[in-house]
Each structure stands twice: as C-alpha cells, then as structure tokens.
Amino acid sequence: MGPDEQQPLGRAEREEPTLGQRIEGHFQGKVLAGLMQLVPILVTVFVLAFIIGHTDGFIRPLPFVKDRPWDLPGVGxxxxxxxxxxxxxxVSVAVGRRTMGVMSFVLTKIPVVKTIFGVTEQATTILASDYNFSRVVFLEWPREGMVAIGFVTGRAFSQTGxxxxxxxxxxxxxxxxxxxxAFxxxxxxxxxxxSVEDAIKLIFSGGIVLPERLAMARLPRDVEKKEREFIGRFETRPE
Structure with missing residues (x-):
C-alpha cells in the first residue's frame, strides 16, 4: 500500500460530524418529523373534501334539498x-348481520375483488382493535437477543402449575x-x-414515527419476588 493510500477508518476512528453536518442532520430530521405529522392531516382533509364534494353533487340537486334553506355546501x-x-x-339486528355476512361471502369468492376486500377488512379490523389488544409488550423473537413488539390478545391459565x-x-x-x-x-x-395507539403508529410507519420515550420492565423469574425488574427508560430518535 503506497504512502498516499489510506486505510478505511474504523468506527472508533471516524471523524466527528462538523457543525454544518449537525445542522443539516437536525434540519432534515425536523422536516421529516413535520412531514410525517402533517401527511395524515392532509390526507384526511383531501379524502373528506373528495367525499363531501361528490355527495354534495348527488344530494343538493334532489327535489327536497334544491333551493331549500338547507341547500348549503357541506350538506353531503x-x-x-x-x-x-x-x-x-x-347491522345491529339479525337480518342485517346475515345480509352483511352474505355480501362478505360473495365478495370473497370473486377473483381480484376478494383480495381487495380481504386486505381492506383486515386493515379496518386492526385499526379498530384497541379493545382486543389489552396491552403492548416486547418479547425475544424470533431468537434470543432480538426483541420484537407484540400485542397481548388473551391469557391461558394452568390448572395444576x-x-x-x-x-x-x-x-x-x-x-x-x-x-x-405465540404462547x-x-x-x-x-x-x-x-400505548396500543403509539405501537400501531410505530408499526405502520416502519419505525419512523417513534414515541418520545418508553420504559421497559421484566417480570421477575423468581416467583418469590413481586416487583418487576426495571430495564430502563429510553429516549427515541430517528436515524
């Protein structure tokens, strides 16, 4: 290796970021955080405006609405x-539930449509599942030393142990x-x-939308101990 050639710096030998690099990183991080907070609001406003605009176009020309005092933008x-x-x-009565069940059955048998319907149904179930998930936990998955996020959906008790x-x-x-x-x-x-809400946001964003901080504790392996083993309180930040 010639005198002008340099070996790659190790992690410990890398130079500290300059003031300009730190300012640039800070600026990019805050812009991304602001964008992630604003996008859901903009999408919601856009979808509502789209739906209300189309329903206004359908409802306002109706005879019992047109030129009446309630013929106003937003009546949709x-x-x-x-x-x-x-x-x-x-759908709160038996006939309605059976009717919706038949419609769901028919939609799940139509090619292409069944895929769209199935994904949409699963997504709405997850979004409305706060009452099905009792709490958020972490567990070593899929191997020891790697921690994954999980939702507790139920418990099973041993009658003898x-x-x-x-x-x-x-x-x-x-x-x-x-x-x-997993059991x-x-x-x-x-x-x-x-919280369940913060955990779902974390999953949907792929780890971009992080809570400001979280604490972790582990139940004692010694049954005689009743206090949880406190792991630590962590402050999160995007890379």
Whole structure:
C-alpha cells in the first residue's frame, strides 16, 4: 500500500460530524418529523373534501334539498352521517348481520375483488382493535437477543402449575394485518408503557414515527419476588 493510500477508518476512528453536518442532520430530521405529522392531516382533509364534494353533487340537486334553506355546501356530510347511522342500525339486528355476512361471502369468492376486500377488512379490523389488544409488550423473537413488539390478545391459565401463558400477536411491518401468534410465559415478557395507539403508529410507519420515550420492565423469574425488574427508560430518535 503506497504512502498516499489510506486505510478505511474504523468506527472508533471516524471523524466527528462538523457543525454544518449537525445542522443539516437536525434540519432534515425536523422536516421529516413535520412531514410525517402533517401527511395524515392532509390526507384526511383531501379524502373528506373528495367525499363531501361528490355527495354534495348527488344530494343538493334532489327535489327536497334544491333551493331549500338547507341547500348549503357541506350538506353531503350530513347525508354521509345519516347513511352510516342507518347502516349501523341495520347491522345491529339479525337480518342485517346475515345480509352483511352474505355480501362478505360473495365478495370473497370473486377473483381480484376478494383480495381487495380481504386486505381492506383486515386493515379496518386492526385499526379498530384497541379493545382486543389489552396491552403492548416486547418479547425475544424470533431468537434470543432480538426483541420484537407484540400485542397481548388473551391469557391461558394452568390448572395444576399455577402459572399462566400470554397469547401474543406479533405483527409484521409495515402491514400489521399479517403476523405470528405465540404462547409465551408471562415472566418472559418485557412490559412497557407504550400505548396500543403509539405501537400501531410505530408499526405502520416502519419505525419512523417513534414515541418520545418508553420504559421497559421484566417480570421477575423468581416467583418469590413481586416487583418487576426495571430495564430502563429510553429516549427515541430517528436515524
């Protein structure tokens, strides 16, 4: 190797970032964070404006609306709410549930349509599943030393051993509608103060939308100890 050739610097020998690089990194990080916070709002506003605009175009020309005092921009929103309310009433009775079941069965048999319907149904189920997920945990998955996020969906109790198993749903990223299920001893779980909502945002974003901080604790393996083993409180930041 000639005198002018340099070996690659090791991690410990790399130069510290300059002030300009730190400012650039700070600026890019804040822009990305602002964008991630603003995109859901913009998408929501766009979708609502699109739906209300089309429903206004359908409802306002109707005879009982046109040129009446309630013929105003945005009346389509009231129409949407009324339709959702009527559908909710309909599916709350046995006839409505059977009708929706038949419609779902038919849609799952149509090529291409069944794929779109299935993915949409699973996504809405996940988004509305706060009451099905009792809490968020971490567990060593898929191997020891690697920690994955999971949702507790239930528990199974031993009639003889006196211990319990937690039923954990381990979602895939960024599509939580698929994942794995595991039965895990309670003392093998890492407890956390991360909420279900924050965990779902974390999964959908692929780790970009991070909570500001989270704490982790582990149940004691010694049954005589009742206090959790505190792992630490971590402050998160994007790379």
């Amino acid at each position: 929103l009231i129409g949407i709410i009324v339709v959702f309310y009527l559908i909710g009433l309909f 006196g211990h319990s198993l937690a039923i954990i749903y381990i979602p895939t990223v960024p599509n939580p509608t698929s994942g794995n299920m 895990v001893n309670e003392d093998d779980l890492f407890e956390t103060d991360l």
